[in-house]
Amino acid sequence: MNYAQLPWRWVLMAQLILVACGCAVGPTYVRPTVETPTDFKEWKGWKTAEPKDTLPRDKWWEVYADEDLNALMEKVDVSNQNIKQAEAQYRAARAAVGSARAAYFPAVSAGANVARATSGTSVVTATGPTSGSGGSTTTSTTSTSTASGVSNVYAPSLDASWELDIWGKLRRMTENATENMKANAADLAAARLSAQTELAQDYFQLRITDEVKRVYETNVEGLQKSLKIAQNQYSVGVASQSDVAQAKTLLKSTQAAAIDLQIQRAQLEHAIAVLIGKAASDFALTPAALSTKVPDIPLAQPSELLERRPDIAASERLVAAANANVGVAKAAYYPSLTLSAQLGYENSSLSNLFSLANRFWSVGPSLAETLFDGGARRALTDQAIANYDANVATYRQTVLAAFQDTEDNLVALRVLADEVDVQDEATKAADESEAIALFQYKSGIVSYLNVVVAQSTALANERASFTLRGRQLASSVALIKSLGGGWTQAAAVDDALVTH
Numbered sequence: 036m037n038y039a040q041l042p043w044r045w046v047l048m049a050q051l052i053l054v055a056c057g058c059a060v061g062p063t064y065v066r067p068t069v070e071t072p073t074d075f076k077e078w079k080g081w082k083t084a085e086p087k088d089t090l091p092r093d094k095w096w097e098v099y100a101d102e103d104l105n106a107l108m109e110k111v112d113v114s115n116q117n118i119k120q121a122e123a124q125y126r127a128a129r130a131a132v133g134s135a136r137a138a139y140f141p142a143v144s145a146g147a148n149v150a151r152a153t154s155g156t157s158v159v160t161a162t163g164p165t166s167g168s169g170g171s172t173t174t175s176t177t178s179t180s181t182a183s184g185v186s187n188v189y190a191p192s193l194d195a196s197w198e199l200d201i202w203g204k205l206r207r208m209t210e211n212a213t214e215n216m217k218a219n220a221a222d223l224a225a226a227r228l229s230a231q232t233e234l235a236q237d238y239f240q241l242r243i244t245d246e247v248k249r250v251y252e253t254n255v256e257g258l259q260k261s262l263k264i265a266q267n268q269y270s271v272g273v274a275s276q277s278d279v280a281q282a283k284t285l286l287k288s289t290q291a292a293a294i295d296l297q298i299q300r301a302q303l304e305h306a307i308a309v310l311i312g313k314a315a316s317d318f319a320l321t322p323a324a325l326s327t328k329v330p331d332i333p334l335a336q337p338s339e340l341l342e343r344r345p346d347i348a349a350s351e352r353l354v355a356a357a358n359a360n361v362g363v364a365k366a367a368y369y370p371s372l373t374l375s376a377q378l379g380y381e382n383s384s385l386s387n388l389f390s391l392a393n394r395f396w397s398v399g400p401s402l403a404e405t406l407f408d409g410g411a412r413r414a415l416t417d418q419a420i421a422n423y424d425a426n427v428a429t430y431r432q433t434v435l436a437a438f439q440d441t442e443d444n445l446v447a448l449r450v451l452a453d454e455v456d457v458q459d460e461a462t463k464a465a466d467e468s469e470a471i472a473l474f475q476y477k478s479g480i481v482s483y484l485n486v487v488v489a490q491s492t493a494l495a496n497e498r499a500s501f502t503l504r505g506r507q508l509a510s511s512v513a514l515i516k517s518l519g520g521g522w523t524q525a526a527a528v529d530d531a532l533v534t535h
Contacts, residue, residue, distance in 0.1 A: 059203020060369065061362020064355050067427045069434045072337050077445035095521040096235055098330040099508075103323065104238050107311055111230050114312025121219075121226035128212070128219040135212040138205045141197035141374075148190040189388055192379030199374065204366035207359045214356035221349035224522050228345060232516040234310045236509045241303040242325040243505035244296055249324075250497050251293035258286040258490065261473065265483055268476075278483035285487050289494065329448070329507045332514055337438065343519030344437050350430040357423040364416040370404035437517065444514035451507045455500070462500045465493040 096108050112118060200206055262282040268274035308318035341347055376398040382388045405412070472489035475481045 059206045059362055060365045061203070061207055062358060064358040066351060067354060067430055069341070069431050071341070071434075072438065075334070075337055075438075075442060075445060077442055077449060095515055096231065098332070098515075099235075099327045101238075101327050103320070104235060104327075107234060107238060107307065108231060110311040111234055112227060115227075115230045115310055116312060118223070118226050118230055121223040125216070125219040125223045128216040132209065132212045132216050135205070135209040138198070138208065139200065141195050143193070143195045145193050146191070148188075148192070150188045150190075151185055152188050153185055186383045188381065188383055189385055190379055190381040191388075192377055194375070194377050196373055196375040199372045201372055202366045202369040204363055204371075207362035207366065211356045211359035211363065214352045214359060218349045218352035218356065221345040221352060224345035225349060228516060228520045228522065230310055231520070232512050234307060235512045237303050237306045237310070239325070239327065239508040239512070240505055241300060241307070241320065242323065242327070243501050243508075244300045244303065245322045246325050246501045247498055248293060248296045248300070248322070250494070250501065251289055251296070254289055254490070254494050254497075255286065255293065258282070258289055261486065261490065262286050264473075264477065273479060274483060281483050281487050285490060325504070327508065329452075329511050332511060332518070334445075335518065337441075340437055340441065340518070341434065343522065344517075345519060345522050347430075347433050347437055350426070350433040354423065354426045354430050357419070357426040361416070361419045361423055364412070364419040367405070367412045367415065370402055373401045373403070375399065375401060440517035441514070444510050444517055447510040448507065448514060451503060451510060455503045455507060458496070458500050458503055462493075462496040465489070465496040469493040 094108075096104055198205070262279070265274055265278045265282040269276060269279050304318065304320055305315035307320065308315045311318070335343060341351075376396070378394075378396045380388050380390075380393045381395060382390075382393040387393070469486075469489040469492070472481060472485045476483055476486045
């Protein structure tokens, strides 16, 4: 085709379309600014993470070196229903991106129309004798008749339409769907991390319960021996009956406390069953000693927290999606240009339907612009801007909460470490006091009340030691969660784009 022969109006329109298609209306997205501290307030005693000691991606729990925990974690990702729900939502968001991108291409449809229609009006002329000039005679008669009938009309056709993305509306819609997909990918990571950390905390609490139960059982054995001593002392007239009663009271109350632990352990076991997608009735975890210690957790700079927490990433991606929606709303102010074409055949007979004589076609542009809408476009634009502002506020609040979570768990671990050291000393002193009181009672120096007090104190301190260790482990898991586990935003976005 010789483009020089095209009408100048068409050439000018084509040039304007090419120029306009290079831009998109609406604001260009810029990540909202947030106030990021230089250092964590509770940084004291922590070392900065280095590439060699970062948490394992997707398997951060391996830092605890607990085989039972590792085995349970492998079941969370494939069986937890909350994760399955988040994964399905991510797949839906990914499909929405494909739907939005499909609008870039022409839509082609085929159809076939069959109809019955009336046709035909004809004029019939006859001649007869009439008188003419010169004495000649001719005959001429004209009559009109109408012939009508009903026939079938067959009309298969192929239609195509293509909306040109002059103002970037389709690009903004695709951008919105893409950012929502990334937000859903981060939501999936957040749901997975939440289930994993909840499982770890429940598991450690269950193991602490096992340890406390073992402490009670050991103390019960000791209290049974103390009761036997009191009974022997009473039988020889050295001790009073109240000594026997006190020894028996402490024994039974300790046995009752040990029995009560069965409720807590069973409920923790049930919670773990749900997290790994099993019915509580079909799951059991054999009691075992707790050998896990609080690991050294690498601490990143505060600014890196924005890239390491999936909830922050999801919130920020929703801001980007809302920004794209502003562009979609603004594009409604501009006219839309659609190219359409139709090709088909039409005839009353099927035998020669697809001949050139029966072919019809049409092609041409269609330009549409809304002249008055009662303020609907302005309202939609204001709504999109307000939604963007709301998402920005949510993002900034999420960042603030993330720094709070991290600081809370840092201070908890720092203080608990000091508290555990002091509590261990208190437990050791209480054990020594118990041994001394029992020896003095056997020697007749003190009453059995001193023994009861010493034994109760020793038991309480030993239980406190394990409780603090449980709090330490729970806080370490919470700190890992507040740091984003082994997740990073860049890796998650790459995964989302690869899977799409």
